[in-house]
Amino acid sequence: MNRGLYRFALLVACATFFLIIAGALVTSHDAGLATNDWPLSNGQVFPKMVGNLFWEHGHRMVATTVGLLTIGLVVFLFAKEKRRWVRRLGLLALLGVIAQGLLGGLTVKLSLPLAVSAAHATLAQLFFCTTVSLAVFTSRSWMVSRPLLEERAGLPLRYICTAAAATIFLQLIIGATLRHSATWDKPLPTDLLLTHIGGAVAVTLLLGSATLLVLRRYRDEPLLTRPAMVALALLIVQLSLGLAAYVVRAASPNDPQPLNPMVGVTVAHVACGALVFATTIVLTLRVFKVLRPCEQALKFSAATQQG
Amino acid sequence: MSMKQTKVWLILMIALSLLGLASACSKAPEGTSDNNAPTTTGKAYTAKGNEGTITGTIAYNGAAPAPKKIDTSADPVCGQKSPNLATEDNVVTNGKLEYAFVYIKDGATADGTKVGDYTFTAPSDTVTLDQSGCHYKPHVMGAMVNQKLNITNSDPTQHNIHFTPKNNPDWNQSQPNGAPALTHSFARSEVLVPVKCNQHPWMKAYVGVLKHPFFAVSAEDGTFTIKGVPPGTYTVAAWHEGGANGTEKTMSVTVPASGSAKADFAFGEGATAAGAPGLEMMPAIEVPVIGHH
Numbered sequence: 001m002n003r004g005l006y007r008f009a010l011l012v013a014c015a016t017f018f019l020i021i022a023g024a025l026v027t028s029h030d031a032g033l034a035t036n037d038w039p040l041s042n043g044q045v046f047p048k049m050v051g052n053l054f055w056e057h058g059h060r061m062v063a064t065t066v067g068l069l070t071i072g073l074v075v076f077l078f079a080k081e082k083r084r085w086v087r088r089l090g091l092l093a094l095l096g097v098i099a100q101g102l103l104g105g106l107t108v109k110l111s112l113p114l115a116v117s118a119a120h121a122t123l124a125q126l127f128f129c130t131t132v133s134l135a136v137f138t139s140r141s142w143m144v145s146r147p148l149l150e151e152r153a154g155l156p157l158r159y160i161c162t163a164a165a166a167t168i169f170l171q172l173i174i175g176a177t178l179r180h181s182a183t184w185d186k187p188l189p190t191d192l193l194l195t196h197i198g199g200a201v202a203v204t205l206l207l208g209s210a211t212l213l214v215l216r217r218y219r220d221e222p223l224l225t226r227p228a229m230v231a232l233a234l235l236i237v238q239l240s241l242g243l244a245a246y247v248v249r250a251a252s253p254n255d256p257q258p259l260n261p262m263v264g265v266t267v268a269h270v271a272c273g274a275l276v277f278a279t280t281i282v283l284t285l286r287v288f289k290v291l292r293p294c295e296q297a298l299k300f301s302a303a304t305q306q307g
Numbered sequence: 308m309s310m311k312q313t314k315v316w317l318i319l320m321i322a323l324s325l326l327g328l329a330s331a332c333s334k335a336p337e338g339t340s341d342n343n344a345p346t347t348t349g350k351a352y353t354a355k356g357n358e359g360t361i362t363g364t365i366a367y368n369g370a371a372p373a374p375k376k377i378d379t380s381a382d383p384v385c386g387q388k389s390p391n392l393a394t395e396d397n398v399v400t401n402g403k404l405e406y407a408f409v410y411i412k413d414g415a416t417a418d419g420t421k422v423g424d425y426t427f428t429a430p431s432d433t434v435t436l437d438q439s440g441c442h443y444k445p446h447v448m449g450a451m452v453n454q455k456l457n458i459t460n461s462d463p464t465q466h467n468i469h470f471t472p473k474n475n476p477d478w479n480q481s482q483p484n485g486a487p488a489l490t491h492s493f494a495r496s497e498v499l500v501p502v503k504c505n506q507h508p509w510m511k512a513y514v515g516v517l518k519h520p521f522f523a524v525s526a527e528d529g530t531f532t533i534k535g536v537p538p539g540t541y542t543v544a545a546w547h548e549g550g551a552n553g554t555e556k557t558m559s560v561t562v563p564a565s566g567s568a569k570a571d572f573a574f575g576e577g578a579t580a581a582g583a584p585g586l587e588m589m590p591a592i593e594v595p596v597i598g599h600h
Contacts, residue, residue, distance in 0.1 A: 033469055033505040036479045042465060050464060051382040051506035111477040184508070187551055253551070256375040256394045257509040 002080045006138040012069045012093075013131040017274060019066045020124055022059040024270035027121075028263040030183045031055040032112050038105040063101060070097045073134070086137050093134060096127040114180055121176035125169070125277055132278040136285050141223055148292040152217045156293060160213065161284040164206040168277045171199035175273060179266070184258045188249060200242060207235050207280060214283070223290055227283040234276045241269040349426035352519075354535065357564040361533040365407040365525040365545060369576030371399035377509045379441060384464040385507060389440030392509070396548050398446075403529025404574055406447040407547045408499055408515045410522035411533070412557060414541030417564070422541065427519045429454040433490070436502070436512065438466045438482070443502065443512035447548075449522040450514055452496055458482065458489040465506060470514070472500040479505070498546060499553070513548060538564040545572040 026032055031052035034041075041047045041057045049057060070093055077090040103120040110116060136142055151157060178192045214228035248262040255262070374393035379385035385392065398405040415421045429451040437444045439461040450456055458468050460482045469479040474495045482489055493500065493516040504510035515522055523531040525545075533543075544557045554574065562568045 030508050031505060033479050034467060035481050036467065037481060042481045042483055048465065050384070052508060053465070053506055054381070111479055256377050 002138070003140075005076055005080050006135065006140070008073055008076050009131065009135040009138045012066070012073050013128070013135045013278075015062075015066050015069055016124075016128045016131045017271070017278075019059075019062045020128060020274050021267060021271050022055075022062045023121070023124060024267040025263065026055045026059045027117075027179055027270075028184065028266045029055045029258050030185075032108065032117070036108070036111075038108040060104075063104065067097050067101060070094050070131075073131075077134075081138070083137075086134070089130065089134060089137070093127065093130045096123065096130055100124060100127055112180070114177065117180040118173070118177040121180065122173050125172045125176075125274055128274055129277060129281050132281055133285065136282055141286075142289065146290070149218065149221065149290055151291045151294040153294060154213075157210065157213055157217070157291060158284070158287050158293065160206065160210045161280070161287050164203070164210045165277070165280045165284050167199070167202050167206050168273075168280055171196070171203050172273060172277060174199050175270075179270070184249075184252045184255070184262065187253055193246075200239065203276075204235065204239065207231060207276070210280075210283070211235075214287075218291075221290065223286050224283065227279050227286060231276065231279040231283055234272060234279055238269070238272045238276050241265060241272050245269040350420070350424055352425040352427055352537070355537070358535045358537055359562040359564065359566045359568065361409075361411075361521075361536055361541075361543060361560055361562060361568050361570050363409070363531055363570035363572065365404040365409070365529045365531070365547075366402055366571065366573040367397070367399040367404040367529075367575040368402075368573050371397040371404075371575065374398070379507075379509075382441065382464055382507060384462060385441035388462065389442060392440065392442060394509075395442070395446045395511075398527070400527055400529075403525075403527075404547065405525055405527050405529065406445075407525040407529075407531070407545050407572065407574070408447050408449065408513065408522065409525065409531050409533065409543065409545045409570070409572070410449070410498065410515060410517055411519065411536070412542045412544040414539055414559075416537040416539035422519060422521070422537070422539070425519070427451065429492075430520070433457040435459060436468075436514070437461055438468070438504070438510070441466075441504075441507050442510055445512070445524065447499070447513045447524050448515070449524060450493070450516055451520055452516060452518045453492050453494065456491045456493075456514070458491065460484060460486060460488075466504050466510075467506050469503050469505055470500050471503065472497050475500065475516075498544075515546070536562045536568075538562050538566075543570045545570075545574075547574050 029052050031054075034052040034056040035047070037043060039060070041053060041060065047053060047057055074087075074090045074094050077087045081087050081090075100120065100123050103116060103123060107113065107116040107120050174192065174196045178188060178196050181192055182188050211228040211232040214224045215232075218224045244265045248265045252258065252262045374395070374397070377392040377394065379389065379392055395406065411422060413421075413423070433455040434448060434450050435457040436448060437459045441462060441464070458480075460466050463484045465481065465483040467479060467481045468489065468491075469477075470491070470493075471477060472493070472495075474497045475493045478491055480489055480491075493514075495516070496518050497516045499513040499515045502512040502514060515524075521533050521536055521541075523533045525531045540559060540561045542557050543560045544555050546553050546555045556572050556574070558570055558572070560568045560570045
């Protein structure tokens with residue numbers, strides 16, 4: 001285990017989280033087209049950062065920093081990391097950040113088509129999830145060998161956690177599409193809004209079940225209970241933020257400009273969504289690491305593979 | 308993480324990127340297949356000397372919503388030039404509404420020819436949309452299809468002019484301070500094309516684009532005059548911004564030869580102007596295209 005590598009991976013993950021906030025600020029301020037230029041802004045590397053160009057160009061600067069950090073992480077991985085699959089995951093992260101930059105440029109050049117903007121926002125979450133995974137895989141808690149715990153009887157936790165992570169990812173795609181389907185001065189499309197609310201119910205049921213099961217079955221295993229408690233707390237915060245975001249966003253078409261309450265709440269909702277996803281990924285990875293599937297799960301898995 | 312999982316991630320990312328690309332590249336402006344298509348054919352209208360006018364007043368019933376103050380602190384230059392900037396969606400003076408867009412929506416001249424069956428040549432003189440004090444002047448304006456629209460920046464700061472039409476292609480251009488005027492025109496009629504500045508999100512304007520010259524914007528006292536209208540009976544529409552797509556009201560008006568017709572509209576609470584309110588921005592009248600189905 002290389003402590004420096006872990007810290008650097010953690011730094012990249014934190015920088016990516018900040019980048020997601022910067023991107024959400026661009027969308028909430030309707031600043032995505034503050035310049036029709038890309039990769040330069042109005043033909044300049046450092047334009048005058050006034051008006052919404054502050055948010056758009058600021059986002060580009062943070063993104064560039066994250067790109068450079070990711071290159072640094074890959075170099076670090078290839079220098080210090082012995083596990084080939086971790087190095088490959090680092091390369092995947094690098095590919096992800098390059099694709100993300102290209103999608104960002106494409107969405108500006110094409111005047112923010114919904115599909116490209118939503119793909120840009122979704123890939124941001126996937127990239128964040130990759131950097132968080134790299135931090136998990138290079139951490140001491142992951143490297144230390146420990147006896148495996150037997151999965152308790154009942155529905156295997158690994159399946160519930162995987163289902164929760166997948167549902168959250170789908171919910172993030174719906175949320176990204178919803179956010180980019182109407183600017184602050186237009187009402188949100190009702191069908192997408194209802195789908196997003198339905199997604200919130202599904203996420204609550206799945207993630208709520210996963211975290212409560214962890215807390216009940218493995219209360220003496222902090223490696224599992226910590227992310228479970230954090231995920232549960234974040235889920236509650238996220239639901240509250242979702243409700244608040246709905247209220248401020250419903251009112252914003254009557255505002256003369258994007259106001260701070262609307263911007264603050266909607267950005268917090270995006271950021272908290274990313275944290276819920278990241279925490280669920282951490283929980284899922286650790287469940288796979290710490291728990292040995294019970295006989296019932298092994299039989300189920302074998303039957304699935306045979307089928 | 309196993310190789311299998313890594314491959315799944317890679318495929319997912321590539322698929323997402325390709326999906327976005329494909330969707331973006333196949334994007335075409337809405338309305339490309341309808342009868343908003345640009346045309347240069349049709350029966351050219353020739354002035355006969357007996358044209359009349361349509362005049363009227365746009366009233367606003369009840370108390371109009373107060374203009375909302377705009378916070379320009381994001382760009383200090385805006386506040387210096389326009390310290391009291393406010394919204395212009397309901398500019399009402401003594402019960403009269405400014406910035407209503409009035410136009411002939413449909414109808415026929417006295418000889419029974421539909422106004423949409425004529426073609427009108429766009430004037431060679433340009434109309435100007437200026438960015439001054441971080442707001443658009445004028446707030447609402449009209450232009451003919453293919454008429455040149457001159458866009459100027461009188462501010463000591465950068466703007467970007469962004470037309471977000473439904474029937475025409477999206478158009479977004481940065482315009483730094485001191486940059487020469489930009490020119491743009493619309494190939495298809497559209498009532499009305501929203502204009503915004505993504506640098507200063509409070510900046511909004513509307514351009515009504517028509518294939519004929521029979522339109523006007525109400526003045527500060529709510530009055531308007533549409534000149535050079537061939538004698539005939541027409542559906543006259545008045546559009547006022549507000550809500551998702553604005554509000555449109557219509558009425559039937561007969562213009563006598565060399566005479567004048569009146570078309571008064573009212574918006575606001577309990578407005579009862581003749582004609583039915585339209586809740587959506589309606590496409591303007593179209594000149595049929597020969598061979599176009």
